[in-house]
Amino acid sequence: MSAPITRDPGFLKAMNIGSPQTRELGVETLEVGEDWALLRVPYKPEMIGDPETGVIAGGVVTTLLDHACGQAVMARIGQPTTIATLDLRIDYMRPAEPHQPLYARAHCYKLGRSVAFVRATAYDRSADDPVATAQAAFMLNSSSARPRGVS
Amino acid sequence: MIGARTSALSPADVLARIADVPYARFLGLRLDLAGDEMTAVLPFHERLIGNPMLPAIHGGVLGAMMEMTALAQLAVSRSAAGEGGGLAKPIDVTVEYLRSGRPVDTFARALIKRMGRRIANVHVEAWQGARGAPIAALHGHFLLPSEG
Numbered sequence: 001m002s003a004p005i006t007r008d009p010g011f012l013k014a015m016n017i018g019s020p021q022t023r024e025l026g027v028e029t030l031e032v033g034e035d036w037a038l039l040r041v042p043y044k045p046e047m048i049g050d051p052e053t054g055v056i057a058g059g060v061v062t063t064l065l066d067h068a069c070g071q072a073v074m075a076r077i078g079q080p081t082t083i084a085t086l087d088l089r090i091d092y093m094r095p096a097e098p099h100q101p102l103y104a105r106a107h108c109y110k111l112g113r114s115v116a117f118v119r120a121t122a123y124d125r126s127a128d129d130p131v132a133t134a135q136a137a138f139m140l141n142s143s144s145a146r147p148r149g150v151s
Numbered sequence: 152m153i154g155a156r157t158s159a160l161s162p163a164d165v166l167a168r169i170a171d172v173p174y175a176r177f178l179g180l181r182l183d184l185a186g187d188e189m190t191a192v193l194p195f196h197e198r199l200i201g202n203p204m205l206p207a208i209h210g211g212v213l214g215a216m217m218e219m220t221a222l223a224q225l226a227v228s229r230s231a232a233g234e235g236g237g238l239a240k241p242i243d244v245t246v247e248y249l250r251s252g253r254p255v256d257t258f259a260r261a262l263i264k265r266m267g268r269r270i271a272n273v274h275v276e277a278w279q280g281a282r283g284a285p286i287a288a289l290h291g292h293f294l295l296p297s298e299g
Contacts, residue, residue: 020200021209024177048173050238057174058241059215066211067201085210089245 004078007032012071022067025060029071036107037071039064043099054098058132061122062090064104065134069118072106073138076116083116086137096131100124106134114140160236162187162227169223169238180216182223189227191220193257200254208252210287217259217275217289218244224261225271225293237296239271244291252286255279269295 005011012029016022025047031038041047041064049057066088073083096102105127106120120134121127160168166182166189169175178199181192193199193216201209218241225239259277275289 018203019209020198020203021212022201024198046173046177051172057172057215058218058244059174059178059211062214062218062244062246063209063211066209066214084251085246085248087245087247088210088214089243090214090241091243092241095240 004075006071006074006078006080007034012037015071016067019067021063025063027064027067030103032071032075035072035076035109035111036105037068037075039068039071039104039106040101041104042101048098050095053095055095056098056102058090058092061092061096061102061132062088064102065090065106065120065122065132066136068104068106069108069120069134069136070138072108072118072120073111073116073140076108076111077140081141083141084139086115086139088134088136090132090134092132093130096122097124102131103127112140116140160230162189162230165226165230165236166223168236169219169226174215175219178212178216178219180219184227187227187231189220189224189260191216191223191259191261193259195255195257205251206254208254208257210246210248210252213248213252213257213277213287214244214246214289216257217246217261217277217287218291220259220275220277221261221273221289221291221293224263224275225266225273225295228263228266229295235296239293239295242270242292242294244289247288248286249288250284250286253279257286258282267295269297271295 047056
């Protein structure tokens with residue numbers, strides 16, 4: 001039996017490149033499991049939010065975490081589904097290190113009929129020293145709210 | 152404005168500086184000041200799209216835009232009060248997605264619910280066609296710059 005399509009590296013790569021925003025940022029999916037995904041975004045000068053320190057903007061962290069959470073939900077569902085973020089809560093622990101890639105690992109810890117719940121961590125050097133953590137809820141099979149992913 | 156120190160940047164100067172931040176330029180964010188009210192404008196651009204099938208603006212971009220709106224409003228209010236420049240830092244933010252971000256211009260306004268000595272609480276709403284039908288909202292706490 002082959003792995004579900006939403007855990008296929010080619011499928012995820014196509015999703016990251018097919019989305020103009022994640023393509024512009026250079027978001028890549030490094031690994032994906034039954035209910036989790038590990039993503040990376042490189043450091044780029046246009047991401048800088050504080051020109052004095054070269055630290056990237058919080059918004060880049062937000063986009064990476066949102067995207068990682070969505071892919072963890074897709075991984076757990078196993079097939080392409082339209083999902084919509086209901087809410088996303090982010091705690092910023094410390095500035096990301098300039099000139100370092102940023103990683104995000106998201107875990108879909110509960111998949112219901114209508115809603116999925118996800119936790120995620122963003123880090124640069126070590127997952128034990130997070131830059132930010134996130135908690136999100138997604139609506140499944142959405143058509144009227146804020147659909148995303150591959151329909 | 153009354154009480155402003157001459158050493159502090161004017162609100163308009165503060166906004167120009169924020170709009171010049173590389174990430175704000177990457178998004179194409181514009182910050183418009185009308186009296187003491189600031190509106191952030193995110194002109195639609197293809198690179199903001201998250202889902203090309205619909206198409207819809209990436210949820211992360213909407214969160215990022217509202218976060219920048221909060222930071223800009225804090226900087227403007229501090230400048231108007233004669234406080235020093237510098238950007239606040241987000242401590243935590245909650246983003247609620249209410250409607251799909253259609254491929255058109257997006258607007259956002261921030262309301263400072265409380266400005267403490269070190270921490271501010273800010274609410275932001277983003278809308279497209281109608282102000283009364285917001286597409287997303289953000290509630291957050293921000294650490295204020297310590298200088299001044």
